[in-house]
Amino acid sequence: KAQAAVKIAKRSGKVEIYRNGVLKEAQRRFSIESRLRTALAQGCLTLAFQPLIHLPTGEVNGFEALARWEDPDLGTVSPVEFIAVAEESGLITQLGRWAAYEAAQALSRWDAKFGQPLPVGVNINLSPIQMARDDVASMFEESLRYSGVAGNRLTAEITESAIIADPEKARKLLVALKDLQMLIAMDDFGTGYSNLASLHSLPIDILKIDRSFVSSMLDDKDKVAIVRTILSLAESLHLHVTAEGIETQKLAHALQTMGCGYGQGYYFARPMPEAEAYDYWRARWNFETV
Ligand code: C2E
Ligand code: MG
Ligand code: MG
Numbered sequence: 115k116a117q118a119a120v121k122i123a124k125r126s127g128k129v130e131i132y133r134n135g136v137l138k139e140a141q142r143r144f145s146i147e148s149r150l151r152t153a154l155a156q157g158c159l160t161l162a163f164q165p166l167i168h169l170p171t172g173e174v175n176g177f178e179a180l181a182r183w184e185d186p187d188l189g190t191v192s193p194v195e196f197i198a199v200a201e202e203s204g205l206i207t208q209l210g211r212w213a214a215y216e217a218a219q220a221l222s223r224w225d226a227k228f229g230q231p232l233p234v235g236v237n238i239n240l241s242p243i244q245m246a247r248d249d250v251a252s253m254f255e256e257s258l259r260y261s262g263v264a265g266n267r268l269t270a271e272i273t274e275s276a277i278i279a280d281p282e283k284a285r286k287l288l289v290a291l292k293d294l295q296m297l298i299a300m301d302d303f304g305t306g307y308s309n310l311a312s313l314h315s316l317p318i319d320i321l322k323i324d325r326s327f328v329s330s331m332l333d334d335k336d337k338v339a340i341v342r343t344i345l346s347l348a349e350s351l352h353l354h355v356t357a358e359g360i361e362t363q364k365l366a367h368a369l370q371t372m373g374c375g376y377g378q379g380y381y382f383a384r385p386m387p388e389a390e391a392y393d394y395w396r397a398r399w400n401f402e403t404v
């Protein structure tokens with residue numbers, strides 16, 4: 115039966131199309147890997163910074179650092195694509211080290227520009243594969259030492275899958291990051307296999323509600339219910355909450371009314387280059403409120 119199907123497919127050219135598709139995909143993956151290797155070695159990646167907003171006051175609480183890559187041949191490659199390739203190829207260790215170092219350096223450059231430490235922090239994304247393979251605690255320790263910024267200005271964004279993969283290792287890492295005074299955020303919360311017990315037993319400070327619940331919340335009663343549940347869970351566990359993917363003023367207002375402390379999304383600002391992020395913060399910084 116299967117052979118007959120292959121014969122029919124062959125006759126109709128479907129196998130060829132399939133082969134070409136797989137080949138093209140493999141070629142793209144291969145060229146991304148080799149170009150990424152070069153880009154990392156030559157320092158061609160950058161970080162973009164997206165503001166994290168305190169919803170009740172509108173103040174800038176910090177920024178999430180997001181990797182950006184523009185290749186001369188491939189053009190702009192989305193982090194969704196190149197992070198996946200970095201994870202498969204093992205380049206994620208190097209990329210992750212670069213991101214942590216660069217994020218801490220950005221903070222120290224902003225501090226130098228302002229003449230004193232800015233009251234903002236930076237969030238850095240950690241890949242589960244990076245957490246499994248690298249000594250992430252000493253990576254952050256070195257980044258902090260080299261940049262001279264206080265540990266409480268860095269937040270590590272981890273995902274539920276990293277905890278599921280190796281709970282004991284994750285626990286040790288999070289405890290080590292807390293020893294550095296860092297904060298821990300659970301990224302994309304609600305999309306993974308949430309283990310509620312681990313939220314309680316691990317030193318987590320912040321839940322980031324995934325964009326998939328937030329962005330279409332106002333037209334979907336089920337999503338509102340999920341967001342409310344996460345907010346009340348966070349309240350009982352004394353965790354802060356950041357809602358991702360806020361694209362409208364209406365949504366920002368609704369979330370604030372529901373008691374969500376922090377928000378992030380295109381309504382406030384898109385991720386932007388380091389210098390622009392500083393200006394964004396500086397324009398909103400009110401000395402009167404200190
Ligand atoms: P993430 O950590 O959940 O980051 C949030 C993503 O949502 C970012 O996508 C951001 O640009 C996007 N976003 C923010 N606000 C809005 C909005 O209002 N609407 C919409 N539609 N999107 C919004 P980005 O920059 O493409 O990054 C995608 C993912 O790639 C990140 O998701 C993160 O998982 C990963 N990533 C990016 N940089 C790094 C990095 O340095 N290390 C690691 N391990 N992963 C990274
Ligand atoms: Mg993130
Ligand atoms: Mg996220």
Ligand code: MG
Nearest residue numbers: 302324325358
């Ligand atoms: Mg997300």
